[in-house]
Amino acid sequence: MAKTEPSAGKQHISEEPITLGNWYQHVNWINTTLILIVPVGGIVAAFYTQLRALTAAWALLYYFWTGLGVTAGYHRLWAHRSYEAGLPIRIFLACVGGGAVQGSIRWWSSKHRAHHRWTDTVKDPYSVMKGLWYSHFMWMVLNQNPKTKGRTDISDLNEDPVVVWQHKNYGSVILFFGMLFPMLVAGLGWGDWKGGLVYAGILRFSFVQQATFCVNSLAHWLGEQPFDDRNSPRDHVVTALITLGEGYHNFHHEVRRFFSLAFTSHSLNPNKFPSDYRNAIEWWQYDPTKWSIWVWKQLGLASNLKQFRANEIEKGRVQQLQKKLDQKRSKLDWGVPLDQLPVVDWDDFIAESQSGKALVAIAGVIHDVSKFITEHPGGKTLISSAIGKDATAMFNGGVYTHSNAAHNLLSSMRVGVIRGGGEVEIWRHQNSQKGLYT
Numbered sequence: 526m527a528k529t530e531p532s533a534g535k536q537h538i539s540e541e542p543i544t545l546g547n548w549y550q551h552v553n554w555i556n557t558t559l560i561l562i563v564p565v566g567g568i569v570a571a572f573y574t575q576l577r578a579l580t581a582a583w584a585l586l587y588y589f590w591t592g593l594g595v596t597a598g599y600h601r602l603w604a605h606r607s608y609e610a611g612l613p614i615r616i617f618l619a620c621v622g623g624g625a626v627q628g629s630i631r632w633w634s635s636k637h638r639a640h641h642r643w644t645d646t647v648k649d650p651y652s653v654m655k656g657l658w659y660s661h662f663m664w665m666v667l668n669q670n671p672k673t674k675g676r677t678d679i680s681d682l683n684e685d686p687v688v689v690w691q692h693k694n695y696g697s698v699i700l701f702f703g704m705l706f707p708m709l710v711a712g713l714g715w716g717d718w719k720g721g722l723v724y725a726g727i728l729r730f731s732f733v734q735q736a737t738f739c740v741n742s743l744a745h746w747l748g749e750q751p752f753d754d755r756n757s758p759r760d761h762v763v764t765a766l767i768t769l770g771e772g773y774h775n776f777h778h779e780v781r782r783f784f785s786l787a788f789t790s791h792s793l794n795p796n797k798f799p800s801d802y803r804n805a806i807e808w809w810q811y812d813p814t815k816w817s818i819w820v821w822k823q824l825g826l827a828s829n830l831k832q833f834r835a836n837e838i839e840k841g842r843v844q845q846l847q848k849k850l851d852q853k854r855s856k857l858d859w860g861v862p863l864d865q866l867p868v869v870d871w872d873d874f875i876a877e878s879q880s881g882k883a884l885v886a887i888a889g890v891i892h893d894v895s896k897f898i899t900e901h902p903g904g905k906t907l908i909s910s911a912i913g914k915d916a917t918a919m920f921n922g923g924v925y926t927h928s929n930a931a932h933n934l935l936s937s938m939r940v941g942v943i944r945g946g947g948e949v950e951i952w953r954h955q956n957s958q959k960g961l962y963t
């Protein structure tokens with residue numbers, strides 16, 4: 526929306542604390558009018574305006590179109606270059622996207638590219654690290670410090686005449702597609718001029734604005750992180766439902782990173798590493814933006830739909846699962862690691878067992894089973910008979926095949942490692958020395 530340029534040598538207002546005397550200078554009044562004052566005016570007007578069924582249906586349909594202008598147009602086409610669209614679709618998306626009243630394509634995409642490039646840092650224009658409300662809309666209500674602006678390359682956008690036209694005529698575009706057009710349809714169609722303006726115009730674009738803002742706030746705060754948890758983006762069906770499928774945000778951020786790595790480019794130009802045209806990769810996930818793009822392709826209106834390789838996506842998911850598993854694993858007692866246990870000679874093991882200690886050797890490891898003898902599910906006699914012996918065969922199925930749980934429990938009783946590995950090893954070692962066994 527409104528730009529804030531640095532004034533040379535002077536401290537920017539955002540660097541000063543907000544006081545009673547200067548708060549109005551902190552406010553970006555153009556943005557505030559468009560995302561707060563007019564919407565609140567719309568809510569008030571709704572109390573004095575009857576909602577007719579046809580107008581409600583039109584408002585809903587136009588909500589979908591203008592939402593699509595942002596999700597399929599602003600976001601996936603222009604900010605991320607995840608597919609190519611012919612002139613008719615570009616014009617349609619630039620018009621209805623303008624009707625969503627959230628800035629020009631050029632302004633929106635440049636901010637969004639910075640958001641992906643500097644997620645969660647000071648250069649992220651709507652970093653959730655500054656708070657949920659900040660990432661939702663306060664970043665537009667308050668004037669931003671131009672010194673922390675994350676620079677992005679938008680040269681590709683400047684070459685698109687549709688983008689340039691929309692940016693130059695942005696005021697007329699939001700006035701017409703944000704309010705006049707929805708009013709004209711309801712007015713000329715079924716005589717509801719006022720309802721058309723209030724419901725299909727103002728309230729409808731206010732809802733689209735809030736839905737988009739939710740991708741920047743809620744989608745970085747609520748939900749699962751199946752692909753990567755190093756940054757804030759998350760997947761949640763609620764965010765997807767209100768944003769025409771943009772809620773699978775953990776995948777969206779991550780796949781974009783995959784692409785940038787795959788293209789091994791650190792350029793700011795997203796032409797070199799576009800994104801996936803899908804936000805939801807499973808067929809059953811709600812992503813009407815993806816379905817629309819796919820339909821346009823079938824009609825010959827869109828082409829070159831980018832998809833990251835399923836195998837690579839799955840790798841990311843598995844790595845994150847492994848990370849979670851490792852975190853769980855590290856919280857449990859798995860017994861003293863083998864390399865930290867004292868090394869004991871076989872003879873010493875026998876001697877200690879005979880002197881009353883309940884030691885059992887299994888697979889070269891000595892276990893102190895004294896506290897476990899009475900609890901042994903297989904009975905006291907059986908476990909007692911193994912004391913002072915190598916019970917590897919017994920434990921591993923000679924008598925009874927022990928479960929994973931038994932193996933884990935056993936590991937918590939480790940007290941030492943037998944030098945050379947065990948009874949058989951010692952026997953081999955001694956006999957080879959005597960030359961009886963080679």
Ligand SMILES: [Zn+2]
Nearest residue numbers: 605637641777
């Ligand atoms: Zn994005």
Ligand SMILES: [Zn+2]
Nearest residue numbers: 740741758774
């Ligand atoms: Zn994000």
